[in-house]
Amino acid sequence: MALFESMILLSLLAVVLLRLSRHFALPYPTILAAAGTAVAALPWAPHIAMDPKLALVLFIAPVLLDAGFDMPPRTLRRFWLPTVSLAVVAVIFTTAAVAWLGVAWAGMPLAAAVAMGAIVAPPDAGAATAMLSRLNLPRRTVQVLTAESLLNDASALLIFGVAVRTALAPDGLAHTLPLLVLAVPGGLLLGWLLGRVFIYFSRELRGTLSATLLQFAGVFGVWLIAEYLHVSAILCVVSFAMTIAHVLPGETPPRDRVHAYSVWAAVVFISNVIAFLLVGLQARTIIARMQGPALEHALWFALATLGVCIAVRFAWVMLYNGTLRRFRKSQPNPTPQQGLVVAWCGMRGLVTLATALGLPDAFPQRDLIVLTAFGVTVGTLVFQGTTLAWLVRYLKFGTDTSLRDDASKVRLELIDVAEATLVGESDEAARRAREYYEDARHEAEAGRSPVAGTRLSELKRIGLKAKRKRLLEMRHKGEIEDDVFHLLENELDWSELAVTSPDEREIVEG
Template identity: 55%
Template sequence: MALFENMLVLMLVAIIFLQLSRKLAVPYPTMLAVAGVIVASLPWAPEISIDPHLAMALFIAPALLDAAYDLPPRTIRRDWLPLLSLAVWVVILTTAAVAWIGVSLGGLPLAAAIALGAIVAPPDAAAAAAMLGRFALPRRAVAILQGESLLNDAVSLLIFSAAVGVAMGAASLTSLAPQLIIAVPGGVLVGMVLAGISMLFSSRLSGTLGGTLFEFVAVFGTWIIAERLHLSAILAVVAFAMTIAHYVPARQAPRTRLHSYSVWQASVFLLNVLAFLLMGLQARTIIRDLDPQELSFALSFAAAVFLTVVVVRIAWVFAYNRLMHYFQPTQSRFPRPTLRMSMVVSWCGMRGLVTLATALALPDNFPSRELIVLSALAVVLGSLIVQGLTLGPLIRLLGFEPDKSLEKDLARARLTLIDTAISELNARDDQAAASLREFYKEERVLVADGHHPRAISKTDQLRLTLIAAKRTKLNAMRHSGAIDDDVFHALEQDLDFAELAASPPEKLEIIDG
């Protein structure tokens, strides 16, 4: 009951803070981190621990699903060089640098130091995306940053799993290579196979609450099955999500898709809240149990880890910038990164859910666990507060030219779709077809002028006005007793779908926070 009560308090505090984050243009994970620390520091907050295996499955699987679903394979093929630079080399260099700090300054065993490096290595795309979405930055750069979040999670988690296995005596360096040779491709294959099986069942459950619940069973089941087979659960979920994302949208009904997106978005957000609360509670216990001298050393070590994480990313991003300008031809499939864009990318290193979850996944008897957990929390809080609060001002200071390519691509695609609809209607000459032809012609003129048809279409504005009048009358009929509630709810749903159909897309989106 204590955990549930504190979860409610944290959610309430988070909701209040998230309203401030939108007004102050601050990434919502920054406010969430602050809220988690505040609630964890309350005197009545309980002492709670979580099973390491549960922490990995509960927090990591949805985070990987969320990132992998939005990363098409063609993005990886197109931008493999910058993605390799950010998702592989930065993770490896950060892990190595932090491991050196852990061994030389913290006195950690090598495997434990590598585990710490892997924990703090992967940035969280959600924090950066929450801020980058407010600015018209180059689309390709934003896509690379989002792709980085998935691939660096996979790389860092593989290193983390190997390091934990060695530190706990469950594996040795000589046995890791053969295991990875089987676990990596095996995990990918299992994820793709389970995605195919999942699609067979989900098509039968489409549009039902059971279908939504089955999505959770499929995602977490993929993780568990891969683990039982001693394969990479991380890559299994990534392969599962990318396969689903490629095939399911064309087969999914709009209502089912909107419902699924909203449920998963709320679930991932709730898991973020829970992760910050659990991490804050563990850090409070650690700080309370340390004597002043040990606490001073732990905080100094955590600060050194945070500085190392920040400096390594900045150094590598600018080194990559210079290497690309030196070796890359002017005309190339990989455009040379500008100095301004490199500054933004180097500062988009906020850590979040994956770092918290991997720290929580450390076994209770792991070497120097308290120091690692405290350092991980310090990196998350430091990056979200220092970098999260300064990323927006940095972007404004650099003065990027607005990237209008998305609007242009949308306009071209909309014209193609409208022309397709008009060509279908030309085969008919009834009154309904004539009415729709006039509607699409109005839309085509608006789109050709660079406007969104739903934003200013007179037809849709009139539809929304009439729907509002119908809704007022429907509410009056319900309150007067002219209709029963079952009739009211059926007609309310009809009006809801009609209003969604006549509304601009931004009205359909659920805003973070």
């Protein structure tokens, strides 16, 4: 009951404060960090504990599913160098620097220090890109940050898992490495197999609420099965997500996709609310247990870790950008202004909080690690999150219309495809459909998205089916970028729903 009451209070605070996030162009986790800290500071705030294994599966599995589902191999191949630089190299450097600090300052065992480094290493780039989409930024910068957000969590969690097992194993790394050799390929193979099974049952449950239940059972069940079989649950979920992402987008009806996206957006948001509340309450309990010099030492250590995380990312991004401009002059390179923005998008979020909660109770210096993780998360969200919009405005980037231009070109081609379905049709409904496509053509030529009788609706549905088929072909052949695909897929979904009868839009129970 105490957890439920605290969640309601935090949710009400978040509703009020999230209005400020849009007004001041702040990432919403920044507001949740403030709200979670405020609720945890209340004198009557309860002490709430959570099973570490439950915390990992509850918070991490949906994040990995979302990342794996949206991980387009073609985009990753195009941006492989900056993606590896940010999602792998920067994570490793940050982990190493924080681990050194933990050993040198706090006297942590090496494996425990590495686990702490992996906890605070991955930025919540998704929060940054959600806000940056409302600001004036080059499209390439947003694409690189999006690609980073797809991989940095997985790389950090792999390091975290190895470090935790090593810290708790009697013979350390000698026990962990042989298991890892089997766990990595085993997780990938298991994820692929479970993905094929999921696709089969998804086809049988289209248009039902049972399909949503299957999604929840799928993402959490995949993690639990992997844990039971002692393979990598992280790679298993990523492999599972990439397997279903290769097939389901072309088969999923618009009503199912719109419904699923809405449900999962709410789930991710509620997960953020719960994670900030739980870690804030744990931080309060830890602070209450520490007194005098011990508390002062812990707070200074958390502040130093925050500084290391910011400094390492800033130094690595600027070094990487400078090296590219110096030695790769024949290709377009990121500007210093783009580098500054990418370096400043280092806000930590849900993954850092969830992995901190996932530390076993007997883990060496767990209290200090959890307090540090909470301090780094709140510190980066407040310090970097509140200044990111100001930095973007100060740098005065030129207007990048490439996404709008590319989308307009594809819209025109899709209109041609839809109009071709009217060949041989000469009745009044066909005439009105041609007028509709002509209006849509004028809107597309102006760089705007089109605004969406029984016979006319039928002709429109036939045209939309042809559009969707061509759009999927263009994506599979690499003729369009994935951001253009998702933008137009969303437009087609809502256009199709607009010409679908209420009975056909209804999602039944099973």
